[in-house]
Amino acid sequence: MAKADTETRQFPYLPDSDVVAVQRGPEPGGIKGAYRVFGETLRGLKTTMARMIEGPVTIQYPEEKTAVYPRFRGRHKLHRFEDTGLEKCVGCSLCAAACPADCIRVVAAENDPANRVSAGERYAAVYEINLSRCIFCGYCEVACPFDAITMGHDYEMADYNRGDLIFTKEMLLAEPIERTPLRVEGE
């Protein structure tokens, strides 16, 4: 029944003008097939050889780093105010709430007025990101109302122990040892 149904069915949903039938291409075998075995193989080799003048598209990776675009989301960074040196993070835990992978742990504490850590009333006593769980979606950056956490540009984060992939506040605040090269917009 299903067969008769589809055979009699017209296709009102797609007029013929919207459809283009693809070409069937040559049939294999025969004299033309014998030609293709040699002729077309040589022509294919010509295509391959012609790529030589284009030069390589690969880079010598460990020596030469891949440049990333400004929007690239790499390892997180915590920020300080440039003038006062106080941490921007006030320990509101909004990043931890936004994280789909639940990889951020924030424990907030009250600021001591004599020895302030952050600009707000509270600061993050513990700020840990488990980079082995992080999926680099950047929701923490979107969620942070104070621009305290941003996604940096570093992408070399491999390590030998899982424990070393839990980044503490000091590690996230520190400047990276080696800067990742940045592509200019439009390049």
Added chain:
Amino acid sequence: MSGGRSAPAHGADVIARTSAEVVGTSPVERTGADEAFEIEQELMTINLGPHHPATHGVLRLLVALEGEVVRDLKPIIGYVHTGIEKNCEEKSYWKAIPFVERMDYLSYFFNAQAFCGCVEKLLELDIPPRAKYLRVIHLELNRLHSHLVWLGTSALDLGAMSMFFYCFRDRDRILDIFEMSTGQRMHTRYFQVGGVIQDIPLGFERKLRAFLKEFPSRVDQYEALLTNNEIFLHRTKDIGIVPRERLLELGVTGPLLRAAGEPWDLRKVSPYLAYGDFDFKIPIGTVGDGWDRFIVRIQEMRESVKIIEQALDGLPEGPWIADDRKVVLPPRHELGTSMESLIHHFKLVTEGFRVPPGEVYYPIEAPRGELGCFIVADGSAKPARVHFREPSFVNLQALRDMCVGDYVADLIMNLAMLDPVLGGIDR
């Protein structure tokens, strides 16, 4: 060769001889009375996969072989099951977007669009025209990227090594474009409920146009390398034909169905986003063999380039995300000045937006077929149930119909032209 008979020198010998002759040569003499048992004796069951370079992921195929001919085939899946659908029930709607992107890892924009479109339908939220166009541009670039990976790996399965390098070179340029506009090469979470999260950066259009100008000539090159290759023709032509009616019965969609001559493409049939504005054709095949599946996808790449060019030409100005403060995060510059915006921001980030109760199924045309998202909302900020109709999962059913009766080498070709993505099948 296992089984209770002498091993033949060549697999082809077995096919040349009839099964009765093979049984006759068996050292264990049996009469025709126990025929079922004899056939059982001839078959050899092998595992193809789960770790096999030609299975495009961790797909395990239990194949019953008679010599070199496939007599039965059973896909066994679940090796990369991640429980994403269940995980989504624990996450608020906006936090589920990065999750669903990771199902079918070659069509992440499509996964996000299916999910976001479904939620927008539940919310009855209209997205601005610029967001629609930006989404179309990224979706079609993603289709190119997905088809390039398919072309490279499939040609590699059939023995064409250089295609793999060429395709991945061009794929990398697309990923560069994604990195420029969204910040990530894969799993970009660029689509948000209500639009896209950021406008495209300066220089994006120039970079994209340079790519679009060069890309059609690349497709011509790739096509020329394969379409006249005698080995490729022998491997693909008239092999793996499944009748259109059978494909429809199995629920197969996408290029597989179109290769069999059924002009079914959701971009045309029920235009979503801005697909109604663009002029493009649906390539369909005539026979439905491996060749048609190949050439239909090649043509689709050309049509995708046309769509992107038109979308780029007609890209409207305006906002790129809806201005609904109950759903969409407020703009960042307002956070420092407006208390109301800050409250909305906190509310949306911690709890998420609430979606009115209801059920919606929202299908889109992914590179592999109809990708549908079904969400049951119960009025809270988290979905009660999320289900995806994955095209790879449904299309995989057709593999048995394609392969039974053909050589085991054709199984590899059929699987390559089926283009399954195991992340999508197992979810």
